[in-house]
Amino acid sequence: MVSVSVHADAATGLIAPSQYVDPGHHAAELDGLFARTWVFVGLRLELQGISHRGVNVGNKKLLVQCDGEGRPRAFLNVCSHRQAQLCEPGTHSGPVRCPYHGWVYDREGVPVGIPQKQAFPQVVAAPQRFRLTEYACETAGQFIFVRLAAQGPNLAEYLGSQFDFLVRASEGMASIQDEFRQDVPANWKVAIENSLEGYHVPAVHSRTFMQTDGMDRAEAAPRFFFEDRLHSHLEHAAAPDWITRFARMESKIGKWPWRFEHYTHHLIFPNLTVTSFMGYSFHIQCFEPTVVDRTTVHSRTVGVEFVGATPAGVKMMEHIYGDGHAFTRKVFEEDGEICRKVQAGLQCAVRPGVLAQGLEDRVKHFQQAYARAVHALQ
Numbered sequence: 547m548v549s550v551s552v553h554a555d556a557a558t559g560l561i562a563p564s565q566y567v568d569p570g571h572h573a574a575e576l577d578g579l580f581a582r583t584w585v586f587v588g589l590r591l592e593l594q595g596i597s598h599r600g601v602n603v604g605n606k607k608l609l610v611q612c613d614g615e616g617r618p619r620a621f622l623n624v625c626s627h628r629q630a631q632l633c634e635p636g637t638h639s640g641p642v643r644c645p646y647h648g649w650v651y652d653r654e655g656v657p658v659g660i661p662q663k664q665a666f667p668q669v670v671a672a673p674q675r676f677r678l679t680e681y682a683c684e685t686a687g688q689f690i691f692v693r694l695a696a697q698g699p700n701l702a703e704y705l706g707s708q709f710d711f712l713v714r715a716s717e718g719m720a721s722i723q724d725e726f727r728q729d730v731p732a733n734w735k736v737a738i739e740n741s742l743e744g745y746h747v748p749a750v751h752s753r754t755f756m757q758t759d760g761m762d763r764a765e766a767a768p769r770f771f772f773e774d775r776l777h778s779h780l781e782h783a784a785a786p787d788w789i790t791r792f793a794r795m796e797s798k799i800g801k802w803p804w805r806f807e808h809y810t811h812h813l814i815f816p817n818l819t820v821t822s823f824m825g826y827s828f829h830i831q832c833f834e835p836t837v838v839d840r841t842t843v844h845s846r847t848v849g850v851e852f853v854g855a856t857p858a859g860v861k862m863m864e865h866i867y868g869d870g871h872a873f874t875r876k877v878f879e880e881d882g883e884i885c886r887k888v889q890a891g892l893q894c895a896v897r898p899g900v901l902a903q904g905l906e907d908r909v910k911h912f913q914q915a916y917a918r919a920v921h922a923l924q
């Protein structure tokens with residue numbers, strides 16, 4: 547892989563303040579941008595057995611479930627009878643059953659259980675005609691994505707080099723270790739941009755990141771990768787003492803499927819980040835655009851399978867995961883608070899910001915992708 551700098555000089559931001567604060571623009575983003583892109587909606591391991599999951603994509607409420615072949619499929623979360631919402635966001639066990647009159651749908655979205663069905667001869671005669679409205683749904687390893695638009699690139703084309711990363715990261719993904727949903731009082735783009743630069747770390751995270759994050763401070767800077775037009779990632783070498791520490795623990799904690807010696811942070815445009823330190827767990831955050839100045843962050847930490855762990859090693863990893871969860875929440879709070887202040891500033895800003903050369907190249911790359919996506923809608 548090659549590390550490329552987008553442009554050499556500092557530049558004016560490409561997103562106007564109004565695009566972070568105007569409710570009309572936000573509505574257009576949900577209708578347009580979030581309908582044309584592939585949007586992450588969950589993990590396959592969250593859909594075990596007969597179950598379904600309510601998710602929001604753009605301005606639509608959907609549900610995702612596996613069909614008879616175990617393939618995730620996405621449907622509009624609206625009953626074919628009299629349009630009740632079928633399920634709330636989150637995972638539910640059992641088949642889809644409407645809470646209003648009790649219609650039950652099969653794994654292909656066809657109504658198969660209708661109370662007093664003799665009253666609906668047209669549905670009984672051709673239940674397929676009353677199938678739930680379906681949307682494009684594809685996977686990259688564990689990661690399930692949905693596209694609302696009928697036409698567009700397939701998932702592999704859309705993800706580019708990120709497709710292989712997600713497939714590889716999925717190897718050995720075993721269980722959700724930690725999960726939370728929390729609101730950040732800022733536009734989704736503010737939250738994404740905040741995740742794309744480390745420039746704010748000394749000022750915002752002096753009590754967390756600056757102390758113990760396992761990064762190699764001797765290494766001048768993380769490396770940025772911009773091989774995809776929409777997505778980007780960074781790699782920052784792990785500190786040598788952390789690598790030694792894990793090497794020493796290996797006889798107890800065992801081996802995990804994809805071990806690397808750095809921290810990695812991936813942005814999958816528009817609103818998914820996947821990060822990992824050395825590959826022993828993956829932190830998946832989805833930034834759902836709730837309203838123009840509020841974003842619901844859905845955060846999952848997924849553990850991977852270790853081979854050859856001793857009981858003492860399992861305990862050690864529980865500690866490491868536990869510390870990681872506490873760290874994640876603290877950092878999340880610090881970022882949430884600063885994002886609130888950015889949103890307050892944007893509310894009365896009169897011109898776009900300015901981006902650092904080098905340090906904020908991933909923000910610039912995101913803004914370029916965003917500007918192109920918005921332009922394509924006009």
Ligand code: FES
Binds near residue numbers: 628629645646649
């Ligand atoms: S609205 Fe769903 S069963 Fe009546």
Ligand SMILES: [Fe+2]
Binds near residue numbers: 740747750751877881
């Ligand atoms: Fe931060």
